Amino acid sequence: xxxxxxxxxxxxxxxxxxxxxxxxxxxxxxxxxxxxxxxxxxxxxxxxxxxxxxxxxxxxxxxxxxxxxxxxxxxxxxxxxxxxxxxxxxxxxxxxxxxxxxxxxxxxxxxxxxxxxxxxxxxxxxxxxxxxxxxxxxxxxxxxxxxxxxxxxxxxxxxxxxxxxxxxxxxxxxxxxxxxxxx
Numbered sequence: 001x002x003x004x005x006x007x008x009x010x011x012x013x014x015x016x017x018x019x020x021x022x023x024x025x026x027x028x029x030x031x032x033x034x035x036x037x038x039x040x041x042x043x044x045x046x047x048x049x050x051x052x053x054x055x056x057x058x059x060x061x062x063x064x065x066x067x068x069x070x071x072x073x074x075x076x077x078x079x080x081x082x083x084x085x086x087x088x089x090x091x092x093x094x095x096x097x098x099x100x101x102x103x104x105x106x107x108x109x110x111x112x113x114x115x116x117x118x119x120x121x122x123x124x125x126x127x128x129x130x131x132x133x134x135x136x137x138x139x140x141x142x143x144x145x146x147x148x149x150x151x152x153x154x155x156x157x158x159x160x161x162x163x164x165x166x167x168x169x170x171x172x173x174x175x176x177x178x179x180x181x182x183x
Contacts, residue, residue, distance in 0.1 A: 037172040040102050041093045043071050044129040045079055047086040051129050052079040053115055055106035057171050058151075059091055067158040069138050072151045078112060080152060083142065089156060090128035091138040094169040098133065099176045102169065124160040136163040 023029075038057035045052055058072035069091055073080045083089045094102055101118040104110070120132040124139040131137070140156025147153075170177040 088126035
């Protein structure tokens with residue numbers, strides 16, 4: 001480490017949580033986050049005969065060895081309790097033509113089973129519902145749950161997956177978007 005890098009490390013170490021006791025205004029944070037395009041996924045789960053799910057954009061890979069994924073789920077979402085109880089979830093990354101399914105799963109107060117009226121559903125290993133025609137599907141067993149603010153961050157070990165070569169649905173600034181190639 002050179003002297004300049006060492007100075008940056010020391011400067012960062014000197015910044016304590018006391019120096020930053022506040023947070024940015026939530027509305028300013030939301031406005032900034034709206035500018036980031038994110039892929040759209042349906043997080044699904046099943047406990048016995050009860051299926052549930054939600055639309056999510058806070059989804060990412062964590063590790064290749066072992067293969068793990070992370071999803072952020074609001075603790076007030078009805079599906080969160082089912083994920084916690086079942087210990088499993090599936091991530092269904094939507095194709096751009098599947099935006100009506102995203103709307104169904106983001107409709108407040110809609111009965112969980114009514115959300116599954118859109119699309120054709122099957123399952124892989126865990127029993128969590130798998131959307132046919134999704135760009136990529138990850139069937140996961142909960143490995144860890146971390147509480148942060150209003151959400152639970154679920155890290156899932158991927159035990160089954162499948163994928164199709166098609167365009168993914170994106171979400172930015174309150175609207176669904178399509179991916180377009182730049183040549």
